[in-house]
Amino acid sequence: xxxxxxxxTAKSAQKGSKETSLDTNILWEExxxxxxxxxxxxxxxxxxxxxxxxxxxLQKNQSLSISEMFQQLPxxxxxxxxxxxxxxxxxxxxxxxxxxVKRSSKDMIFVPIRKEQSLRQISVxxxxxxxxxxxxxxxxxxxxxxxxxxxxLPTSSLQIDFLEIGTxxxxxxxxxxxxxxADEENxxxxxxxxxxxxxxxxxxxxxxxxxxEDNKMSIFPQFIDTERPDRVVAALVEGKVAFxxxxxxxxxxxxxxxxxxxAAFDDxxxxxxxxxxxRIMRIFAVIFSIFATPLYVAVITYHPELIPDDLMxxxxxxxxxxxFPPVLEALFLELTIELLREAGARxxxxxxxxxxxVGGIVIGTASVDAGLTSNVLLILVALSALASFTTPVxxxxxxxxxxxxxxxxxSGIWGLLSVALGLMTILTHxxxxxxxxxxxxxPIYPPRIKDWKDSFIRLPFFTQKERPKQxxxxxxxKINWWKKxxxxxxD
Amino acid sequence: MKxxxxxxLAVVLSSCAPKEVLDDITIVKSIGxxxxxxxxxxxxxxxxxxxxxxETFKINHLTATGETAREVALELNEMTAKPIFAGKVNTIxxxxxLAEKGILETIxxxxxxxxxxxxxxxxxxxxDAKKIMTHNFELTNTDGNYFSHMIEQNxxxxxxPRLNFHTFLYAYYHNNMDAVLPYLTLKKNxxxxxxxxxxxxxxxxxxxxxxxxxxxxxxxxxxxEGSYQFATRSYRGNLEVLKSKIHYKLFQKPHHHVLxxxxxxxxxxxxxxxxxxxxxxxxxxxxxxxxxLEKESMKLIRKFQRxxxxxxGIGENVRARTxxxxxxxxxxxxxxxxxxVDYSVEITEAGIAQ
Numbered sequence: 094x095x096x097x098x099x100x101x102t103a104k105s106a107q108k109g110s111k112e113t114s115l116d117t118n119i120l121w122e123e124x125x126x127x128x129x130x131x132x133x134x135x136x137x138x139x140x141x142x143x144x145x146x147x148x149x150x151l152q153k154n155q156s157l158s159i160s161e162m163f164q165q166l167p168x169x170x171x172x173x174x175x176x177x178x179x180x181x182x183x184x185x186x187x188x189x190x191x192x193x194v195k196r197s198s199k200d201m202i203f204v205p206i207r208k209e210q211s212l213r214q215i216s217v218x219x220x221x222x223x224x225x226x227x228x229x230x231x232x233x234x235x236x237x238x239x240x241x242x243x244x245x246l247p248t249s250s251l252q253i254d255f256l257e258i259g260t261x262x263x264x265x266x267x268x269x270x271x272x273x274x275a276d277e278e279n280x281x282x283x284x285x286x287x288x289x290x291x292x293x294x295x296x297x298x299x300x301x302x303x304x305x306e307d308n309k310m311s312i313f314p315q316f317i318d319t320e321r322p323d324r325v326v327a328a329l330v331e332g333k334v335a336f337x338x339x340x341x342x343x344x345x346x347x348x349x350x351x352x353x354x355x356a357a358f359d360d361x362x363x364x365x366x367x368x369x370x371x372r373i374m375r376i377f378a379v380i381f382s383i384f385a386t387p388l389y390v391a392v393i394t395y396h397p398e399l400i401p402d403d404l405m406x407x408x409x410x411x412x413x414x415x416x417f418p419p420v421l422e423a424l425f426l427e428l429t430i431e432l433l434r435e436a437g438a439r440x441x442x443x444x445x446x447x448x449x450x451v452g453g454i455v456i457g458t459a460s461v462d463a464g465l466t467s468n469v470l471l472i473l474v475a476l477s478a479l480a481s482f483t484t485p486v487x488x489x490x491x492x493x494x495x496x497x498x499x500x501x502x503x504s505g506i507w508g509l510l511s512v513a514l515g516l517m518t519i520l521t522h523x524x525x526x527x528x529x530x531x532x533x534x535x536p537i538y539p540p541r542i543k544d545w546k547d548s549f550i551r552l553p554f555f556t557q558k559e560r561p562k563q564x565x566x567x568x569x570x571k572i573n574w575w576k577k578x579x580x581x582x583x584d
Numbered sequence: 585m586k587x588x589x590x591x592x593l594a595v596v597l598s599s600c601a602p603k604e605v606l607d608d609i610t611i612v613k614s615i616g617x618x619x620x621x622x623x624x625x626x627x628x629x630x631x632x633x634x635x636x637x638x639e640t641f642k643i644n645h646l647t648a649t650g651e652t653a654r655e656v657a658l659e660l661n662e663m664t665a666k667p668i669f670a671g672k673v674n675t676i677x678x679x680x681x682l683a684e685k686g687i688l689e690t691i692x693x694x695x696x697x698x699x700x701x702x703x704x705x706x707x708x709x710x711x712d713a714k715k716i717m718t719h720n721f722e723l724t725n726t727d728g729n730y731f732s733h734m735i736e737q738n739x740x741x742x743x744x745p746r747l748n749f750h751t752f753l754y755a756y757y758h759n760n761m762d763a764v765l766p767y768l769t770l771k772k773n774x775x776x777x778x779x780x781x782x783x784x785x786x787x788x789x790x791x792x793x794x795x796x797x798x799x800x801x802x803x804x805x806x807x808x809e810g811s812y813q814f815a816t817r818s819y820r821g822n823l824e825v826l827k828s829k830i831h832y833k834l835f836q837k838p839h840h841h842v843l844x845x846x847x848x849x850x851x852x853x854x855x856x857x858x859x860x861x862x863x864x865x866x867x868x869x870x871x872x873x874x875x876x877l878e879k880e881s882m883k884l885i886r887k888f889q890r891x892x893x894x895x896x897g898i899g900e901n902v903r904a905r906t907x908x909x910x911x912x913x914x915x916x917x918x919x920x921x922x923x924x925v926d927y928s929v930e931i932t933e934a935g936i937a938q
Contacts, residue, residue, distance in 0.1 A: 393605060394603055394605050395603065396671075397604055397605075397606045397611065397669060397671055397672065398671025398672055398699060398701070400606070402672075402674075402727070402729055405611065405633075405672070406633070406635050406641055406727070408606055409606055409607050409611075409635045410635045410636075410637050410641075412605075412606055412607040413607045413635065418603070503595075506595060507601050508601055510601070
């Protein structure tokens with residue numbers, strides 16, 4: 094009992110003491126020059142620069158008082174604190190400042206001589222790779238990422254607001270939007286949601302995406318995160334709001350609608366015919382991917398009359414030796430494919446490829462030979478897995494693969510009836526879903542036929558005269574370069 | 585939360601729908617019904633494929649007897665390893681003997697089954713349906729689709745009018761129409777269309793000869809296919825029908841008179857003389873064909889009137905064009921109604937030779 098009590102008192106004592114002590118990592122050193130003392134954390138400081146820039150100045154001007162020193166020290170961004178408390182000292186030193194103290198005074202000068210972290214090179218975006226078009230991808234440093242965007246948008250209307258999120262990680266987050274284009278409601282919603290986040294660690298923008306989604310229980314992503322700075326710029330210009338997080342190689346933007354998840358950014362680099370074809374193909378692939386296996390299960394189990402005469406023998410003979418009902422067969426194969434994908438994702442690239450080939454060919458043919466699955470289903474499952482990977486946004490392609498499983502189980506229970514039921518559930522859910530408060534299914538519902546020009550098809554640029562309606566932008570028209578001018582009108 | 589719980593319970597507590605997994609059913613392709621010597625009994629024969637591997641499968645048949653179609657089905661079910669599944673039935677055949685006694689009971693059972701499609705084919709056979717179905721069509725009926733494909737292709741590319749279960753039921757339940765079905769017979773190694781079986785109610789009362797099929801087809805529906813063989817003393821030929829349309833004209837005064845105007849456009853496919861390039865010759869051929877067709881169609885209509893049946897749906901067409909149509913009067917007067925047919929034939933081409 095006494096022991097317990099002592100723990101409790103110790104805890105309450107800890108809670109009660111508001112006075113924070115100085116960080117024990119801080120190294121306090123005498124400089125040996127006059128009576129100047131320094132305090133810093135070694136790992137955060139570029140000591141070489143300190144030795145070359147600050148110490149010689151101190152040496153030369155030994156007689157200066159602390160305030161004169163602050164004024165004359167040839168380093169920008171230094172801070173002068175009168176009798177700072179322990180917390181500010183800790184904070185400033187942890188940010189990479191060196192504290193200069195004169196023994197006689199309690200005031201401090203904080204000199205920012207941060208050690209520059211060597212950054213990862215700007216590399217080619219891996220997930221959203223495109224054959225033509227820019228090959229720059231975001232890296233983990235927010236300043237570089239902002240540079241990548243600002244470089245592409247040299248306009249004064251680009252507004253960048255900074256936030257600090259994460260009670261412990263203090264991650265720097267930048268909210269970006271075009272002042273004269275983006276709808277204020279969107280901007281404010283984004284800002285409010287981000288600033289309301291109370292979480293101790295934010296290590297990646299994915300944390301934030303999941304925390305600010307409109308419907309956090311939904312399986313469908315409500316923001317697009319991309320590793321392409323050009324995609325973020327395009328979104329900003331369209332009137333969307335984006336944010337970057339320090340430490341995350343992704344830019345995130347919203348509000349988005351469902352069809353945007355099936356638009357790859359290369360679509361804008363290709364001619365509009367090809368881009369439109371690809372987009373329609375992708376949407377078809379998604380529908381196929383969700384419904385192929387459930388329909389197979391439903392038809393084989395409950396509605397054999399729907400099978401065409403010519404397929405009858407193929408389907409029947411492919412199933413005769415299989416001991417499982419079609420649902421289990423389908424689930425088994427789907428799980429196998431998911432296992433292959435997961436194993437491939439967890440392993441290094443080279444091993445992953447081998448796993449994919451070995452798994453795909455060996456397990457596939459072996460399971461057919463062993464009479465565990467029918468070869469028709471194998472084709473369907475492989476095709477629908479392939480089709481799900483055509484979705485350009487990784488988050489969405491995952492959702493689509495997961496949605497398939499409840500559909501398969503449903504189709505095993507009530508056949509086509511439940512496939513229809515599942516479809517209705519998905520549709521109603523999508524209808525109810527919003528992204529930053531804007532309808533998720535737009536421009537299909539609510540119907541915005543003008544916005545169809547850049548949705549599941551992409552018409553040529555000269556038709557894209559207006560920004561999407563659902564964003565409620567301030568400046569509706571895009572720049573009117575399509576207006577014809579005579580040759581002598583040019584300067 | 586509550587809602588999703590209710591939804592979950594709805595799924596979990598209600599059981600699965602009855603399963604009909606593809607490889608666990610006997611997929612019946614054709615059904616045949618015959619009259620059984622025992623009073624009020626019918627014999628049912630089913631054809632179903634047995635799949636051995638993807639390329640080879642054999643057609644098996646089973647026969648059972650009972651008072652109704654349902655009873656026959658039960659009897660048959662007692663003989664098969666897997667439950668009988670009627671969803672893929674594509675032809676149902678009735679023997680002429682049964683058809684003459686009436687097929688109402690059988691049809692009634694079939695039309696109540698939601699698993700049986702309405703686009704399947706019904707036919708009357710001259711011989712026993714069992715004899716035709718169990719005949720060994722070595723190569724032609726390997727997959728159990730021979731009968732249905734034969735009827736279907738004849739409807740689409742030849743002289744047989746579009747007839748199926750749906751049209752049969754439509755005509756059967758119609759006040760001013762009577763049903764017709766294809767009439768089949770067994771040739772040495774094939775089944776042949778012998779003509780049409782005419783129904784009065786659910787009983788077969790007569791036939792239409794196969795040579796009159798095209799005439800019947802042009803009288804019953806607009807069509808885009810068919811071929812007509814014609815002959816006079818000096819030449820013989822064949823007209824391929826490209827387009828045919830029928831118009832009804834009613835005359836109330838001085839007495840009831842129904843005129844059927846049929847426009848036929850066709851291509852001369854076969855002609856035993858070489859002067860078909862001459863427009864005058866073409867004109868005369870057209871005239872001849874018109875006269876032939878009119879004569880034949882009048883023969884058909886007289887026959888229908890004599891049997892007091894209306895397979896062409898003349899009554900329905902008249903009703904649709906008459907205000908205050910009197911059903912009873914029509915029925916009474918139909919036999920003696922003046923019906924005439926006016927064909928106009930146009931030969932648009934005479935083959936690539938000319």
